[in-house]
Amino acid sequence: MLDSARFADKSPGQVWAILLDEGVYLCSQATxxxxxxxxxxxxxxxxxxxxxxxxxxxxxxxxPNLVWSWDIERHEAL
Structure with missing residues (x-):
């Protein structure tokens, strides 16, 4: 069903909704x-x-003083 030309450009959710509108329930979207x-x-x-x-x-x-770096460390407040 999902491989048919009719549903080639549709997502499984769209296929599921279209089939429900037509009164056909084959399986869930997850399936x-x-x-x-x-x-x-x-x-x-x-x-x-x-x-x-x-x-x-x-x-x-x-x-000297060409490269600087820092160390950031988190401390919980008392």
């Missing part, structure tokens, strides 16, 4: 999603952003 997941037909459809790999910055000083 539709499970069936698609088991067949490898579900997943994120949007294009995922490609981010450049990040690296930890290497801090190097060749003279």
């Amino acid at each position: 539709m999603y499970r069936l698609l997941r088991e067949r490898g037909q579900s997943g994120e459809r949007r294009a995922q952003a490609v981010r450049p790999p990040t690296s930890k910055p290497e801090l190097e000083a060749d003279r």
